[in-house]
Amino acid sequence: DQWQEFVRLEQENRGRFGEGERQGIAERTSRWLRNRGYPFGAAEADALVDTAAYRADVVVRVQPGLRARIREFAVSGNETVPADHFTRQLPLEPGDWYDAAELEHGRAQLTQLSIVRLALINVPRESADDSSVVVRVGVTENPPRLVRGEAGLASSGGLTSQVEWSHRSFL
DSSP states (O other), X not given: OHHHHHHHHHHHOOSOOOHHHHHHHXXXXXXXXXXXXXXXXXXXXXXXEETTTTEEEEEEEEEOOOOOEEEEEEEESOXXXXXXXXXXXXSOOTTSBOOHHHHHHHHHHHHTSTTEEEXXXXXXXXXXXXXXXXXXXXXXXXXXXXXXXXXXXXXXXXXXXXXXXEETTOO
């Protein structure tokens, strides 16, 4: 039913058609698949354009690949923080259907943690079996402690300074 609704909405999308719109149809279709359990879903759109009739017939070839659940999360790059502290920030758990949009939302939440400098999420093809995949979470941690200092000259008070010390992984 969801697929039929997606196709209906795409068919209703009318207007000027060009290379950008052709690529957009393929990208939206691939994204729809990746958000519904198909981590390797792909789509390709071809168009037959009749300029005299102002008409374009578009054919979208879909290769969904396997529909997969998340088998496990494999965290790498963590030095001071346990892996489960990162995976609990993700909105999905092992056993859930793969959902690229939810994983991207979780990656964004990870980068909001002060201890995380960079977070990347990917699914290697070699991790896929007949019905599940391993989601790899790569993190780069910020240094646990940060010392920052500022110095300046104020017109009303002369020389000013400020020193700040932070411990990012405290507790």
